[in-house]
Structure formats: C-alpha cells, structure tokens
Amino acid sequence: MNPDLTxxxxxxxxxFASRPVWCGRGSTVIGAARIGDQAWLGDAAVIRADGQRVTLGDRxxxxxxxxxxxxxxxxxxxxxxxxxxxRNSVLHACTIGADVVVEDDVVILDGSSIGDGAVIEAGATVFPRSDLAGGFAYAGSPAKAVRPITPGEAAERAERVRERSAEGLGADPEPPQDLDPDVFVARTARLRGRVGLGAGASVLFCCALEAEAGPIVVGADTNIQDNTVIRSRGEGVVIGRDTTIAHNVRIADSRIGARSLIGIGAVIAPGTLIAxxxxxxxxxxxxxxxxxxxxHLWGGRPARILGPLDAERRSMMLRIVESYCRHGREYRAAQEELAG
Structure with a gap:
C-alpha cells in the first residue's frame, strides 16, 4: 500500500523496498527518503527528506x-x-541504531545518536547532540539513563507500542478549497471551521487546524509544520506574522505573537499569551x-526563562521563516503538478 501523498x-x-510497506490514511513521504522492507507507517505519519536524506531500515x-x-x-x-x-513522536536530524524503541510523545533533536537496543520512554526529550548508549532506558527532559534494559524487554515494549497503534485516527483529511494563491496547505492537512491564513502562510503535511468554537487566525508568512494540532474550543487562536510553529506542536485557545518560534513537540495550554x-x-x-x-528563550515544564533572545537566535528564526516560505511555494507547485 502506498502513502496517501508522495x-x-x-x-x-x-x-521503497520491494517487500510490502503498509501506509495509513494521510501518510506522507517527501524527497530523498529510502524505506526498508516491511515498514509500517501509521495514519498521518510524515517522512520529509527535503534537503538531506532519510534512510529507514527494515521493519x-x-x-x-x-x-x-x-x-x-x-x-x-x-x-x-x-x-x-x-504516536506523536518526532525524529529530527538524528541517528538511531537497531532494535530501538521510541515511545509516544518523544522528541529526538538534531545531531543526536541513539545506540542499539535503547528505549526512549514516553514524553522524553533528547536534547541536540546527545549520545545515548544502547541497552538503557531513558526518560525526562533532557533524557537521561534511568536503568539498564533487561533481556527481551525492548522487544516487549516495542510490541506494546505497536498494540497501542492498532486503532487509527479516524476520518481522512479534508483539505480546504479556494485558497489564496500565496498560501500553501498540504493535501494531507485538515482545516475545519473558521480558519484564516495570511498571505504566504503555509500549513504542512498532516496538520489539523480545528476551529470548533472561536476562529484560528494565522499571520502572513507564518509556517505551521507537520503534524501540529491547533484546536479552538473557546475564544480562538491568533498567531502573528513571520512565526514558526514547529513539528507536532499542540496549541489550545491562546495568543502567539509575531516573529516567534514554538519548538518541536511543545504544548501551549489554554489562555497562554506569548508576546x-x-x-x-x-x-x-x-x-x-x-x-x-x-x-526571551523559554523552556521547561512549565516554561521558564532560559536566556535572552540574542542576535544569533533571531537570525536563525528569520532563516526558518524564509526557508518555509520557499518550501510553501515549491510544495504548492508540486501538488498542483501531481493533480494534473
């Protein structure tokens, strides 16, 4: 079975390897990705190799x-x-060994290396450039070794993770129609209710923007990255211009200012005000x-000030916005060509 979108x-x-690959609804694979034999991609799973390669082993x-x-x-x-x-985990620019288990709601960040047979427990964050030895269970933010893995434990935990994924996410994506030509919305994204997108905004693959009550308003040139879920159940969500919402972010009714960046896997609670x-x-x-x-740079659970938003960080944030404006134009053209 092929992904919904390549x-x-x-x-x-x-x-894709010659032996079967199972792909769920809304699954998306982009660019220089190589997927091994007998892979399984869940509903709304995204593999995006747009600039460097992604190589995934068998099974x-x-x-x-x-x-x-x-x-x-x-x-x-x-x-x-x-x-x-x-479910709802992110592997970002990292190297993972064989027989590794990454549980639900985990983020593994750039330059990290995970050894064979490791288990990354649910909710952990592996900070950039971490080197985690194989054979241990890791937990927390930043992820730290909590104990050695007993014989057969990694295989048992892998089986439990797979069992939890037996049920899908539900309905197929419902992309919007009649979009402004300067806006990109991925075919596998879902927008429902009163959603407004400013010029140059992009909503990437398998995102869900659900305005169940108040509106969701996204500013110009703001990018909403893969598998982010924004849900309004009260006053609504407003996001300023030139802002990045990274992969797998969860946002409830809140206000997020201009020229900001919400990092991978962050959770923004109802009523949050981000300047x-x-x-x-x-x-x-x-x-x-x-x-x-x-x-400021904010981090932790709950977020606290970690340091100033210095010139280097501001420059990096601007580069991301510019890069995703370019991605939006490229992906819109590719989708239109695919549609014929």
Missing part, C-alpha cells in the same frame, strides 16, 4: 501522527532495522493563562 524534492523521489514502524525530518543544511536522519516509534519575539524550546509546556514575555 512528492519529489529537487528531483529526488522516495524509494521500521512509525506510529500515528509521528514525524521524521532532517536539518536542511547539516543532518539527515538514519534508523537501523526494527526501530519502533510510537512578539519569543522562542519556546522543543518539548516545553505552558501553564493555563501563562504569559511569556518578549525577548
């Missing part, structure tokens, strides 16, 4: 609404054989009603 990137298309398992991505200029992502990844010019670190969470003041 697209080339810079002339390279995904390649790779990627749970529902999980994401594999790269760092455009520095790192690809490589996984050995028999790697199991749970202009704020960076929220990967895996961070906010408390309901929390106010994040301008000019």
């Amino acid at each position: 697209l080339p990137y810079e002339g390279e298309s995904p390649s 790779f398992w990627l749970g529902h609404r999980s994401t594999v991505h790269i760092a455009t200029f520095t790192h690809g992502t490589t996984c050995g054989d028999r790697v199991t990844v749970g 202009d010019d704020v960076m929220v670190a990967a895996g961070a969470t906010t408390d309901p009603g929390q106010i994040l003041e301008s000019g």
Whole structure:
C-alpha cells in the first residue's frame, strides 16, 4: 500500500523496498527518503527528506501522527532495522541504531545518536547532540539513563507500542478549497471551521487546524509544520506574522505573537499569551493563562526563562521563516503538478 501523498524534492523521489510497506490514511513521504522492507507507517505519519536524506531500515514502524525530518543544511536522519516509534513522536536530524524503541510523545533533536537496543520512554526529550548508549532506558527532559534494559524487554515494549497503534485516527483529511494563491496547505492537512491564513502562510503535511468554537487566525508568512494540532474550543487562536510553529506542536485557545518560534513537540495550554519575539524550546509546556514575555528563550515544564533572545537566535528564526516560505511555494507547485 502506498502513502496517501508522495512528492519529489529537487528531483529526488522516495524509494521503497520491494517487500510490502503498509501506509495509513494521510501518510506522507517527501524527497530523498529510502524505506526498508516491511515498514509500517501509521495514519498521518510524515517522512520529509527535503534537503538531506532519510534512510529507514527494515521493519521500521512509525506510529500515528509521528514525524521524521532532517536539518536542511547539516543532518539527515538514519534508523537501523526494527526501530519502533510510537504516536506523536518526532525524529529530527538524528541517528538511531537497531532494535530501538521510541515511545509516544518523544522528541529526538538534531545531531543526536541513539545506540542499539535503547528505549526512549514516553514524553522524553533528547536534547541536540546527545549520545545515548544502547541497552538503557531513558526518560525526562533532557533524557537521561534511568536503568539498564533487561533481556527481551525492548522487544516487549516495542510490541506494546505497536498494540497501542492498532486503532487509527479516524476520518481522512479534508483539505480546504479556494485558497489564496500565496498560501500553501498540504493535501494531507485538515482545516475545519473558521480558519484564516495570511498571505504566504503555509500549513504542512498532516496538520489539523480545528476551529470548533472561536476562529484560528494565522499571520502572513507564518509556517505551521507537520503534524501540529491547533484546536479552538473557546475564544480562538491568533498567531502573528513571520512565526514558526514547529513539528507536532499542540496549541489550545491562546495568543502567539509575531516573529516567534514554538519548538518541536511543545504544548501551549489554554489562555497562554506569548508576546512578539519569543522562542519556546522543543518539548516545553505552558501553564493555563501563562504569559511569556518578549525577548526571551523559554523552556521547561512549565516554561521558564532560559536566556535572552540574542542576535544569533533571531537570525536563525528569520532563516526558518524564509526557508518555509520557499518550501510553501515549491510544495504548492508540486501538488498542483501531481493533480494534473
């Protein structure tokens, strides 16, 4: 079974091993990705190799609404054989050994290396450039070894992760119609209710923007990255212009300012107010009603000030916005060509 959507990137298309690959509804594979024998991709799973390669070994398992991505200029992502990844997890520009189990809601960040037979427990964040030895269980943020893995334990935990993924996410994606020509919405994204997208905005693969009550308003040139879920059940969500919402972020009714970045796997609680010019670190969470003041890097659970938003961080945030404006144009053209 093929993914719901495959697209080339810079002339390279995904390649699949000759033996069967099972792909769920809304699953998406982009660019220079190589997927081994007997892989399993859950509903709304995204593999995006747009700038570096993604190489996934035999019997790779990627749970529902999980994401594999790269760092455009520095790192690809490589996984050995028999790697199991749970639901709503992100492998980002990292190297994973064989027989590794990555449980639900995990974030593994750029330049990290995970040894054979390791288990990354649910909710953990592996910080950039971490080197985690095989044969141990890791937990927390940052992820740290908590104990050795007993014989057969990794295989048992992999089986439990797969059992939890037996049920899918439900309905197929329902992409919107009649979009502004400067906006990109991936074919596997879902927008429901009153959703407004500013010029140059992009909503990437398998995102879900659900305005159940108040509206969701996204500013110009803001990017919403793969598998992010934004849900309004009260006053609504407003996101300023030139802002990045990274992979697998969860956002409830809140306000997010301009020129900000919400990191991979962050959770923004109802009533949060994030000022202009704020960076929220990967895996961070906010408390309901929390106010994040301008000019700072915030991180932790709940988020606290970690340092100033210096010139280097601001420059990096601007480069991401510019890169995703370009991605939006490229992906819109590719989707239109695919549609014929």
